[in-house]
Amino acid sequence: MKRNANARWQGSAHDGSGALTVDSATLKDTPYSFKSRFGDGRGTNPEELLAAAHAGCFTMALSLALVNRGCHPEMIETKARLTMDQSNASWIITTIHLETQARVPGLDGETFARVAEETKVSCPISKVLNATVTLDAELLV
């Protein structure tokens, strides 16, 4: 399976601007720039898209894993927080922290914690990341 995206940049790195587009058109000439990446300028940035992809992948994988165990998850919500730091003058994405909450009728907390931890390790996006992935998982009652 192949997924495509496109970036277009015009001008210099600091003062120029870019636009991102994906096949689904969820992003369509969506602005990004130095300011939207390293400051608080308007527009998206690669890091929040990575965080969204990871939150999305983990959450879908957790739902599938719970269903495979005969559970019926009603709702799963996950926040992903990506940290990028400077090391030897270059930017490095060091960690992604996932915080998930789920309502799964009839499931005990211990099993939920185990399935969530397994999903953190095995979801396709977790596996492709060279970064520390941490997880807080809470079963809502």
Added chain:
Amino acid sequence: MKRKASARWQGTGKEGGGTLSTQSGVLNDTPYSFVARFGDGKGTNPEELIAAGHAGCFTMALSFMLNGAGFTADALDTEATLTLDQVNGNWTVTGIHLMTRARVPGIDAAKFAELASNAKANCPISRLLNASITLDAALAG
């Protein structure tokens, strides 16, 4: 620096549906689902967001490297194609191919190729991804 995103899922993995949101609001309860991910259903999917993040990161990095060498691009266009394949029964992101076309006044092809290769190797998202990254970089017209 921290970047945030969130995912919310309701119902089972295959028939349920989710939404993704990012800090900037570029994704704002944007739908995604099993069918949008593994078929041609409407909505986004984690893989195209990774491709967008990578295309965006590489292109901005290339802009910086050009500036550092005394050049400013009129336009840089990059397409990222992510491949998701089943490996031993598990979905795995195996590679991302970057194809970039650039209009950069005054630069020669060899210098451009060198800078593009550096951007591919060193941009933060390239270093984050544990997948084969390939590049086809050329000056346009």
